[in-house]
Amino acid sequence: MLKFVGKRLLMMIPVLLGISFVLFAIVEFTPGDPAQLILGEGATREEIEELREEMGLNDNFFVRYVRYVVDAVQGNFGTSYRTGKSVVDEVLPRFPVTLRLAFFGIAGAVIIGIPIGIISAVKQYSKLDMVCTITALTLTSIPTFWLGLMLMLLFALKLGWLPATNVENWTGYILPCVTLTAGTMAMILRMTRSTMLETIRQDYIRTARAKGASTRRIVFKHALRNALLPVITYVGMTFGIQLGGTVIIESVFSVPGMGSLMITSIRMKDSPVLMASVLLAAFCAGLVNLFVDILYSYIDPRIKSQYVKG
Amino acid sequence: MDEVVIKKSNPWLTIWHRYRKNRLAMFGLILLIALILVALFAGVFLDYEQDVVHQDIIHKLQWPSAEHPFGTDKYGRDIMARVIWGARISLSVGFITVFLALFIGAIIGAVAGFYGGKVDNILMRIMDVFLAMPSTMLAIAVVSALGTDMINLLIALAIARIPQFARIVRSAILSVKGMDFVEAARSYGAKDKLIIFKHIIPNAIGPIIVQTTTNLANTILGVAGLSFIGLGIQPPTPEWGSMLSEAKEHMRYYPYLMISPGIAIILAVLAFNLIGDGLRDALDPRLKN
Amino acid sequence: MEKKKLLEIRNLHVQYKTDEAIVHAVNGVDLCVDEGETLGLVGETGAGKTTTALTIMGLLPERVGQVTEGELYLNGVDVIHAPEGQLKMMRGATASMIFQDPMTSLNPVIPVGDQILEVLELHKKDKMSHSEMEARVDQILEMVGIPAARKTEYPHQFSGGMKQRVVIAIALACEPLLLLADEPTTALDVTIQAQVLEMMRTLKKELNTAMVLITHDLGVVARICDRVGIMYAGEVVEIGTVEDIYTGEKHHPYTTGLFGAIPDLTKKTRRLNPIDGLMPDPTRLPSGCKFHDRCPHCMEICKTAPPQDITEGSHTIKCHLYDKEVQK
Numbered sequence: 001m002l003k004f005v006g007k008r009l010l011m012m013i014p015v016l017l018g019i020s021f022v023l024f025a026i027v028e029f030t031p032g033d034p035a036q037l038i039l040g041e042g043a044t045r046e047e048i049e050e051l052r053e054e055m056g057l058n059d060n061f062f063v064r065y066v067r068y069v070v071d072a073v074q075g076n077f078g079t080s081y082r083t084g085k086s087v088v089d090e091v092l093p094r095f096p097v098t099l100r101l102a103f104f105g106i107a108g109a110v111i112i113g114i115p116i117g118i119i120s121a122v123k124q125y126s127k128l129d130m131v132c133t134i135t136a137l138t139l140t141s142i143p144t145f146w147l148g149l150m151l152m153l154l155f156a157l158k159l160g161w162l163p164a165t166n167v168e169n170w171t172g173y174i175l176p177c178v179t180l181t182a183g184t185m186a187m188i189l190r191m192t193r194s195t196m197l198e199t200i201r202q203d204y205i206r207t208a209r210a211k212g213a214s215t216r217r218i219v220f221k222h223a224l225r226n227a228l229l230p231v232i233t234y235v236g237m238t239f240g241i242q243l244g245g246t247v248i249i250e251s252v253f254s255v256p257g258m259g260s261l262m263i264t265s266i267r268m269k270d271s272p273v274l275m276a277s278v279l280l281a282a283f284c285a286g287l288v289n290l291f292v293d294i295l296y297s298y299i300d301p302r303i304k305s306q307y308v309k310g
Numbered sequence: 311m312d313e314v315v316i317k318k319s320n321p322w323l324t325i326w327h328r329y330r331k332n333r334l335a336m337f338g339l340i341l342l343i344a345l346i347l348v349a350l351f352a353g354v355f356l357d358y359e360q361d362v363v364h365q366d367i368i369h370k371l372q373w374p375s376a377e378h379p380f381g382t383d384k385y386g387r388d389i390m391a392r393v394i395w396g397a398r399i400s401l402s403v404g405f406i407t408v409f410l411a412l413f414i415g416a417i418i419g420a421v422a423g424f425y426g427g428k429v430d431n432i433l434m435r436i437m438d439v440f441l442a443m444p445s446t447m448l449a450i451a452v453v454s455a456l457g458t459d460m461i462n463l464l465i466a467l468a469i470a471r472i473p474q475f476a477r478i479v480r481s482a483i484l485s486v487k488g489m490d491f492v493e494a495a496r497s498y499g500a501k502d503k504l505i506i507f508k509h510i511i512p513n514a515i516g517p518i519i520v521q522t523t524t525n526l527a528n529t530i531l532g533v534a535g536l537s538f539i540g541l542g543i544q545p546p547t548p549e550w551g552s553m554l555s556e557a558k559e560h561m562r563y564y565p566y567l568m569i570s571p572g573i574a575i576i577l578a579v580l581a582f583n584l585i586g587d588g589l590r591d592a593l594d595p596r597l598k599n
Numbered sequence: 600m601e602k603k604k605l606l607e608i609r610n611l612h613v614q615y616k617t618d619e620a621i622v623h624a625v626n627g628v629d630l631c632v633d634e635g636e637t638l639g640l641v642g643e644t645g646a647g648k649t650t651t652a653l654t655i656m657g658l659l660p661e662r663v664g665q666v667t668e669g670e671l672y673l674n675g676v677d678v679i680h681a682p683e684g685q686l687k688m689m690r691g692a693t694a695s696m697i698f699q700d701p702m703t704s705l706n707p708v709i710p711v712g713d714q715i716l717e718v719l720e721l722h723k724k725d726k727m728s729h730s731e732m733e734a735r736v737d738q739i740l741e742m743v744g745i746p747a748a749r750k751t752e753y754p755h756q757f758s759g760g761m762k763q764r765v766v767i768a769i770a771l772a773c774e775p776l777l778l779l780a781d782e783p784t785t786a787l788d789v790t791i792q793a794q795v796l797e798m799m800r801t802l803k804k805e806l807n808t809a810m811v812l813i814t815h816d817l818g819v820v821a822r823i824c825d826r827v828g829i830m831y832a833g834e835v836v837e838i839g840t841v842e843d844i845y846t847g848e849k850h851h852p853y854t855t856g857l858f859g860a861i862p863d864l865t866k867k868t869r870r871l872n873p874i875d876g877l878m879p880d881p882t883r884l885p886s887g888c889k890f891h892d893r894c895p896h897c898m899e900i901c902k903t904a905p906p907q908d909i910t911e912g913s914h915t916i917k918c919h920l921y922d923k924e925v926q927k
Contacts, residue, residue, distance in 0.1 A: 018439035212691035
């Protein structure tokens with residue numbers, strides 16, 4: 001198992017390299033001169049040229065890319081063009097905010113989505129199933145920013161129960177988390193329902209029924225573990241992506257998280273910060289996926305034996 | 311149920327019969343047709359310059375009335391006219407983006423699946439890199455690099471969707487490639503082209519259609535989202551997301567500004583989601599019974 | 600000594616209602632099985648054999664599969680009208696079923712020993728302690744030829760034949776009165792088939808279990824069964840002892856077709872011979888005798904009137920050819 005984890009961690013390296021390369025290339029195409037950006041509008045041409053030389057911006061694209069990678073491996077991600085602070089100092093305080101948002105958003109979605117999805121599948125064609133299916137479908141069709149604004153309008157602006165934008169204390173997290181939960185919950189519900197429907201049609205479920213097992217037992221002992229495998233993958237992937245910042249929700253609720261940091265750095269051409277935050281996001285997504293795979297192997301013995309062999 | 315013998319008939323007709331029985335899916339189809347008609351004929355009833363972007367500050371921020379069923383915005387423009395015109399924008403951006411992604415993705419996936427080996431490996435690893443980046447993030451980065459205009463937005467949104475189609479087409483090809491009837495076709499000397507068009511495409515078309523509809527839904531959401539944060543379609547073009555962005559600052563006292571563009575997005579996305587679900591059930595009816 | 604009837608099916612009709620059509624899977628089946636007896640059910644795919652077995656277990660697909668007519672008594676229990684709770688007690692204890700494909704019949708995420716243990720936990724909780732149940736799992740595994748030590752392994756660690764042994768162990772763990780085996784060896788290699796069948800025969804004798812064996816293989820039927828039923832388009836067209844079917848003189852034309860000639864135990868007719876034509880579409884069954892458009896002896900009456908059961912001793916044939924009224 002340890003060997004497997006090590007191998008998986010190694011496999012993340014090419015992906016991270018690939019992502020950093022693509023981003024580096026995109027930044028290269030982005031109009032705007034970092035030296036100009038740092039020095040401001042009033043700088044003379046000589047000053048800019050001097051700084052460019054000092055920063056190594058006149059070097060060939062590949063030279064600069066390799067230099068970036070070498071520095072990054074040593075933990076040096078450069079300094080922000082926008083604030084002049086070290087990139088690490090810019091990014092790290094943002095991360096816990098996004099982590100909290102993503103965690104509670106997903107946790108809510110899992111806690112609500114999976115049980116309802118199961119009930120919906122077991123009671124297929126019932127009124128309840130119909131209501132759940134339509135609700136979930138509608139929720140996935142609502143743009144998150146609109147839902148967020150509507151919730152804000154109702155609970156913050158009209159009723160005044162919750163703050164609209166402030167995440168200084170936990171009440172500020174409620175609206176963004178609920179917004180995030182709604183969409184993810186709907187996806188998880190739909191997925192749980194369909195994998196559950198597929199699982200309860202498997203032959204081994206018929207075997208279990210032929211043994212005289214009750215519906216409850218069949219659902220919880222025989223179907224659930226098999227049905228949840230794809231759902232776990234989905235949850236892991238979504239969590240991974242949301243760790244990278246929930247750009248639109250953070251923008252709606254003015255949450256100072258990774259997403260809004262990325263947007264700011266894109267707008268201000270602050271490429272060191274952008275690169276670092278996307279790489280951190282991708283790294284986290286990779287870690288979450290690895291964790292999911294390990295979890296998987298405890299649920300599905302077929303996968304475990306693959307790892308032991310490999 | 312393996313004892314049940316199914317009648318042989320035109321498979322597309324059978325799928326359509328199954329689809330037609332699904333009331334939700336039919337609702338989605340009718341909704342979509344209505345939206346497409348609205349988009350197509352918007353130009354007949356409305357004059358873009360006069361009705362959609364012309365500012366009329368005197369009549370700004372009017373609550374819905376007989377004259378302006380959805381009210382007017384902060385520049386005095388009729389929101390209904392803008393929402394109707396918005397259908398044009400969203401649907402065309404959606405369709406173009408998804409078909410662009412489908413086209414490129416299908417080629418990449420087909421090449422990878424058909425030739426296998428190293429080609430497959432390299433192409434798919436590149437796709438993995440793109441998949442590892444959140445699609446909104448990727449689109450934002452591309453738009454900021456290329457600049458915010460319609461074409462760049464299309465490219466940005468399409469890039470994020472290419473890997474999904476490449477994967478589907480590739481796996482469809484791989485699953486069909488090993489099947490007996492393809493081997494048989496090979497053995498009696500069928501050309502690659504014939505195999506692709508006669509055997510592989512008909513077999514891969516189901517998942518592709520489903521993925522396309524789901525992607526259309528997601529793309530419409532994506533365009534609205536990007537426009538909302540100011541990186542998509544720019545005002546005064548009446549895109550639903552940018553309308554909401556403009557409306558946001560007044561939402562406290564003029565909440566009606568938020569309603570109609572929001573509902574329009576939901577209806578369009580819902581239409582595609584319903585159709586996608588209906589198609590999935592019609593193409594693969596195992597879970598129905 | 601009069602043998603006790605374990606299973607009695609009278610005039611059973613089963614339909615599958617799908618979105619597209621109504622499938623008439625079973626159309627008036629009459630069967631009975633005595634205690635300890637083995638009945639073979641033979642017929643082409645789609646003849647309604649599996650549906651009949653699922654009905655006996657009360658396991659027809661919900662919503663879709665419906666018994667529309669008929670009676671079915673298993674060990675005195677009215678299976679068609681019994682409440683689900685009573686059926687649960689019956690399944691696995693009074694009657695067990697072995698399904699066709701061992702590869703998919705076992706839950707991939709549960710060790711095989713636990714899957715056997717489960718059926719004991721469900722039915723023997725009052726009679727056995729946990730350690731007794733564990734011991735029983737070991738014992739039954741050894742009985743089907745699997746070392747008890749392997750009970751902690753998962754299904755994917757077993758071969759197809761071994762998996763089917765596990766399935767059989769599950770089915771026999773509670774020593775049921777009736778075992779329904781739906782083509783238990785079709786999915787297995789030929790060499791394994793013989794082993795598994797031999798084992799089933801021995802176990803059946805040891806435990807004095809009655810069995811309904813669904814199969815395509817006439818050779819298997821001759822070796823294992825006491826009586827044989829031939830099914831066609833949801834009906835039992837001929838039923839009798841192995842001798843009646845293999846050495847008797849009168850046969851349903853379909854049976855004759857199945858054997859390719861007059862069936863003969865001495866000739867090695869092991870596989871079904873193809874008969875001209877196809878099974879009728881179960882959504883649109885023909886009028887009269889359902890076999891009439893394939894029958895070489897088809898008469899006018901066969902096209903309109905369904906034939907009655909004609910019984911001589913232990914041998915029953917559903918055919919106008921042997922109906923004295925018709926022959927007059």
